[in-house]
Amino acid sequence: MPALNITRTHNLGLAGARAVAERWREQAEQEWGMACQSEPGASEDRMHFARSGVSGELRVTDTRFDLQLKLGFLLGAYSGKIEEKIRANLDALLGPEPSA
Numbered sequence: 871m872p873a874l875n876i877t878r879t880h881n882l883g884l885a886g887a888r889a890v891a892e893r894w895r896e897q898a899e900q901e902w903g904m905a906c907q908s909e910p911g912a913s914e915d916r917m918h919f920a921r922s923g924v925s926g927e928l929r930v931t932d933t934r935f936d937l938q939l940k941l942g943f944l945l946g947a948y949s950g951k952i953e954e955k956i957r958a959n960l961d962a963l964l965g966p967e968p969s970a
Contacts, residue, residue: 872946874939874953880964884932888915890963891930895919897959935960 880887888910895917898904904919917928923942928935937956941949961967 871943872941872949874937874941874949874956876935876937876939876953876956876960878935878937878957878960878964879933879968880935881933881968882964884913884915884930887930887932887935891915891917891928891935893963894928894959935964 880890882890891908895906895908898919899906902921902924904921904924906917906919909916909918913931915930917930919926919928923945924939926937926939928937930936937960939952939956941952945952
């Protein structure tokens with residue numbers, strides 16, 4: 871099963887990152903047909919999501935978004951395009967990535 875691991879840093883703090891994660895969840899449910907389940911934590915939130923051919927987890931902290939995605943056989947052929955689309959989506963939601 872092909873997998874994508876995408877890490878994106880930000881300067882939003884945990885409250886700001888939670889707000890962005892909520893927007894991402896709404897988008898995932900409405901546009902992509904994902905079923906999402908959130909698990910808030912003290913310093914890290916986790917969101918599990920799935921639909922036919924795709925499953926994964928989004929971990930949100932005060933400085934990072936870590937997205938782990940497992941693609942089914944049919945979608946695996948499009949993993950490059952899917953990763954490109956996800957990165958563009960995160961850039962749109964989070965703004966420019968902070969400099970190191």
